[in-house]
Amino acid sequence: MTGPVSGRVSFCVTCKNRLWQLRETLPENLARVEADGNAEIVLLNYNSGDGLDAWVRTYRKFVDRGLLRYLHERSEPHFHMSKAKNLAHFGATGEFLVNLDADNFIGDTVPLWRAQWARRYDTLIHGFIPETDRGRVGARDGLPAEGNGTSGRIGLPRRHFMAMGGYDEAMLPMSQQDVDLVDRARAYGLDVVRVPQSGRASICNSFEDKLRDTGLTLTWQEMRSRNLQRRRENLALGRLTVNADRSPKEVLLNFTERLTL
Template identity: 55%
Template structure:
């Protein structure tokens, strides 16, 4: 049976989120295996929760190319943009999809393939509407966008060449918050067409903003980090600075438990 056209790479990062990956990764590996021309790129961003040991049970997936595993062992704190860039730059697919550790691929692959078959030069923004997400406060309830409230906002797929041309995620942003929106906004500003597609069913494991910031190494609330990153992003776009990380230094990793390399 021929492979479907256009390899898709699902790019996942993890810092002490084994408690989530234990649920999401087995199902996501099943989905890419069934598809026949997809992979998951998983970055262990210096986790200390036995993630490295746990992943070894998926050695057959590493051997057959459905899982690429990167272990970054020097950076002490999680930085979303740096970790996501590692995963995307190590990917081998024609289309790169950010897939956070708490997200499930679900039944989305056929629909996304249909979109890219019709227009390969397209950014697809997946999300799961969830207006019933428990709120941390009344302030959060007011500020939360109803179409992005359950942790799936970062489901972003775009052509590999477009991602590279944008310079990836902006590593000058604070470690967490708004990095996904910044990537979408810069891509849109370059003229990349975008479609938004909902995902039915259980699309993600719920997280609090406190959990998101836990390993960032900065003493800021998520909303404060978001506002600062949002201001930087808006100013860059206003000035036409759409390409991030012009002098980025590659990060060293151990690839698939054996090869020392850098991305």
Template identity: 55%
Template sequence: MGKISYCTTCKNRLWQLAETFPGNLQRVAEAGNSEIVLVNYHSDDELDSWIRQFQPSIDSGILRYLHQRTEPHFHASKAKNLAHLAATGRYLVNLDADNYLGDTIPTWRTLWREQPDLLIHGFSPDKNRPQRTEEEASRIRPDSGNGTYGRIGLPRTRFLALGGYDERLLPSAHEDQDLMDRAATTGLSIVRSRQSGRVAIRNSHRETMRYSGIPLDWWDARELNKERSAENLRLGRLTANLGRSPMKVLLNFSEETAF
């Protein structure tokens, strides 16, 4: 059915990646015909040094590691596109840094084997409750994450035809739903695949916006992004990022390139 690339981005989230990444990498290695593409999006939390312990996985091709060193602020669509465009698989899966793969690989492989042209939306039944105030954010349990929008996979050809995530959206909020809405409008079937067990480390919306470089909170950013997304759908603008310029990165600590 083809190779699967799991695309992860990280901006100063090593404290979460240290919990999720080793197990995810092990599952990908055991599954075979898979890879993880990890983007260091200008982190300053020693991610470069920490990832060196996985050099054998880089050497074997199971891990592709990109370091983006020019844009200081995190932009979810740009970072996710970078990871997806650097991937080599037939199927591309967005896997947020705070998400666990769990036992999903065989299930997703079966779905794509039976229906190759399919977008899979991973979800868990305990949907994230909005977190807005400081008091609410302080009550988040680190083991209660949901990650419902942290696992989205589709064929590479479909991702490229859509132009990837819309980089004209504000840095965070609604970019995953926008991608799925545009995909559905083009006729791509979407299946939700349930994931049990520990799915993700929960973040507050304040944490999500922390490195965005804009003064808006997540709720305001989401509303503005929803408006842009709805307008694009209404006007039939389903392909994003026309004329996008490649972004420079250091690949696997050794190769200056751009995606």
């Protein structure tokens, strides 16, 4: 394949009580999507209680133009990373699906990622901030340093994401979901490459921010330990496709249309 791929790119964002971050990231990210010309932001409101729905309505013109695809899950009391990310990805329309946490900026990555998929279509791209990743003790395969806000920047062709069942919903609400997807994708046969991003890429979060809406009393370390065991089991058992018994969820699409994902 020569030249950058032209397929639609969907940036999949989940949000539960992170409006304070979206106020900063979404306007800039919409500008990046608009400049690309064939991309969208898929924003999943995961039953957020901070006025997110009313705020998104002020962006209705972007919804009408197809730049913003808005999904609203209205029943879940607590946040679960894998379940939320899957809803956002399953509700996207693009040929390429990119996870973009609510605290992340797209920056100048779109043409870089398109060029990478042109070189090798069957690739999972793992983005990162190079400055904060430098010199980490115990780095594995150059994965992003924990806590730098970039571990979730993952993009791959839609057909491969769907074939693997997405993020593993059997995991606890936080930690290891992203690297588990990377591990399974590599074992599945995809190339895994890292593409650095210049400039500011994320807003800093505390562990308290991450755990606040999970509904569990487990610490970050406890969740990480249990999910790490699940991640190792997935590889050891050759469980590259997950969520075989997943039940579909209903969301509201663009304020009015009921959609089951």
